[in-house]
Amino acid sequence: MDERTIRKILAEPPLGEELAVHGWLRTIRHSGGLSFLAVNDGSSPAGLQVVCEQSLPGYDHLVKQLATGCALRCRGTLVESPARGQDVELRASAIELLGGADAATYPLQKKRHSFEFLRTIPHLRPRTNALAAVARIRSCLSFAIHAFFRERDFIHVHTPLITTSDCEGAGEMFTVTALEPEQLGGKNPFAADFFGRRAGLTVSGQLQAEIYALALGRVYTFGPTFRAENSNTSRHLAEFWMVEPEMAFCDLACDMAVAEDLLRTLVGRVLDECGDDIDLFDRFIDRGLRQRLEAVRVTPFARISYSEAVQTLEGSGRSFQFPVSWGMDLQAEHERFLCEEVAGGPLIVTDYPRQIKPFYMRQNDDGRTVAAMDILVPGVGELVGGSQREERYDLLRTRMEEAGLDLDAYSWYLDLRRYGSAPHAGFGLGFERLVQFVTGMANIRDVIPFPRTPGSAPC
RNA sequence: UCCUCGGUAGCUCAGCUGGUAGAGCAGGUGGCUGUUAACCACCCUGUCGGGGGUUCGAGUCCCUCCCGAGGAGCCA
Missing domain, CATH: 2.40.50.140 (Nucleic acid-binding proteins)
Structure with a gap:
């Protein structure tokens, strides 16, 4: 060599x-x-x-x-x-x-071949210009993510892939079992299973990352996550990689600042280190890509609260397929309008109604919103979802009861609020969506070497 | 899971109100002493996604199943 x-x-x-x-x-x-x-x-x-x-x-x-x-x-x-x-x-x-x-x-x-055809030959497609460029950019981004956190004193924590706790609201879990198919009948087959209870592939490392954040301060996890959702779109995979920092003594403003800094740093890194690959995507895949990335690198992200967003949508004079009203979740068409037409670039939406967000998000003083933030980017939609976590024991417990969670199963999570609780916040960044954003590739199946989607896991 | 659009040569596609399938590229053979998606000439290529039906006759119409894409929901 x-x-x-x-x-x-x-x-x-x-x-x-x-x-x-x-x-x-x-x-x-x-x-x-x-x-x-x-x-x-x-x-x-x-x-x-x-x-x-x-x-x-x-x-x-x-x-x-x-x-x-x-x-x-x-x-x-x-x-x-x-x-x-x-x-x-x-x-x-x-x-x-x-x-x-x-x-x-x-x-x-x-x-040139269609990407659709190349998906039928996953063992040969990395020999094409576009798929090879995607692989180089993935590698560059992966290293840049670790470098970003390392430079800021974050500890990299390996959260488990096999878990027995579901992260509420994060979709359906793949079951992990050592049982044979014929042993799976009956009332509670998992009592005799490897772990003595039902286990699954992780849908998020967040809850375990919180454990380490409340011991080590600043941590992040970066690994594969799995969702058994039957969703067939160009932005979803059953197996995808997620970057999840979790930071003690950090509020929502701090959370947003880290996320924005991360994204803009990563875009700059790719422009510096993979310029030839970006030029290839700019020429053949997505005209204007380089210019957009250069703008992201130097322009602070626009910010808007959920309530302001609803007002903007109501006053836009647009007719949407789903009418807007305070309390409902923003639909894809609303997000696209806000991000692509109002902001013209990345947009952070904050302070969503509490009833449409998971139990762990911190309740705001108004009593009806939570300290949540989503980062939307043109073409991809939601790239980052994060929040300040509820650190107050009583409020968290109430929300968990409302959500119908088994408090015994989550006693360890409540313990974190019983002993040395601290304000903390974090977010999840979908790695493949980031690669889509940076390359302009239209389909998420083409930014991961071996895409897993409903009905498809060929090799 | 729902809605919409597709599946024809190795690839990308055309094929009209039903009449028995054809372009470009790829491949093969030959030519060309500086090519760049090379070029020029000639040649080869088909279970029209599977099954069933209507019809004298189906790539084309109907039913059904499978697969793919786009959008929606859900989310990252």
């Missing part, structure tokens, strides 16, 4: 040097006795042009075998390119075919 990646070679071209490059052939063009290979090794959207002359050892035999998709080792000298289209190219002295790809059956072609 001592060879330089193509990304490194293109960034600082070692002109005149002998190089060895590994990669996959994207296209091959013959012109008389010359062959031009576009070789890509995954390190950058740009590939390296490798030029083969007829004098190359084994040229006639070799060129017949080379086709889109084959794996190659190319040796040669890096030279300035005499033709337009690239600055440098590799003048080949030896080409070694490591793994062939039969052109007649290989599903990927030089031309």
Whole structure:
């Protein structure tokens, strides 16, 4: 692994040097006795042009075998390119075919494919420009998230994937069981199960993150979450990744400030580190993407309370499919109008009616709203949902009773308010929605390597 | 889960009021000493999603099932 990646070679071209490059052939063009290979090794959207002359050892035999998709080792000298289209190219002295790809059956072609088709070949689609760029941006964002929190003294906590406590209002859980299907009948089959009670895959790490926030101050968790909801949209997955900071001694204003800082920092990081990939999305997927991201980087987010939002919608003169009134949840059309037409960019909506929000959100002094906030972004909708948590024992207990929760099962959660309770707040950021926002990709199934949706988990 | 629109060649699609399927790209063969979605010539490609029905005759009309997409709900 001592060879330089193509990304490194293109960034600082070692002109005149002998190089060895590994990669996959994207296209091959013959012109008389010359062959031009576009070789890509995954390190950058740009590939390296490798030029083969007829004098190359084994040229006639070799060129017949080379086709889109084959794996190659190319040796040669890096030279300035005499033709337009690239600055440098590799003048080949030896080409070694490591793994062939039969052109007649290989599903990927030089031309563009629909994302819908690519979803049918999840084992091959990362070899396309767009899916490879998504993978690089995911990786960049993932590292940037850890860097952001680390720089601010947050502790990364690994919350459990298997859990026995549901986070109320967060959708349906996948059951985790060691029982055989035929053992699942009867009144309480899980008493004989691995954990002695019903367990499931986590729908959120929030409640466990709160435990650690009330011990370590600032924590975050970043991992997969699972929802067994039968939702079939371009913004939902059954398995998705979520970033969930939880901060003690932090109120709603602090919560919003951290979330906004995080988003704008991440966008800046991607612009700095994945500029070539962003250009690819800007050109082929979402025109104007780069400009929008540059604006997000430097412009503070607009803010509006739920009550102001309802007034704005009522006074807009628009006719909505769902009429607006105080107390109802904002519909997708309302969020889109507020975010895309009123704010023209990311928008934070705060202080929702308490009856439409979960039990753990902190009640405001007006008695009818809670200290909640959602961040809406154009094209994606809700990217972040967060709140200040109810730290007052009596108020929390009352709300849990109202919600019909089993207080025994959540006694540990109440204990956090009985011993050393402190104001605290947190939020959840949908990682795939962030990748959608940053890449302009229309469908969430194309911003995660292996999308899990109702009826679909192919490999 | 509901609503809407789709499923025709390897891919992207066309196919009219029913008459027996065709373009581009990909692939193959040949040509071209600087190509860039290369180009030029020729050639090949089909259980029209599955099943049932109407009809002399169905890609086209009807029923049904499966799959996909968009939107809604729910949410991140």
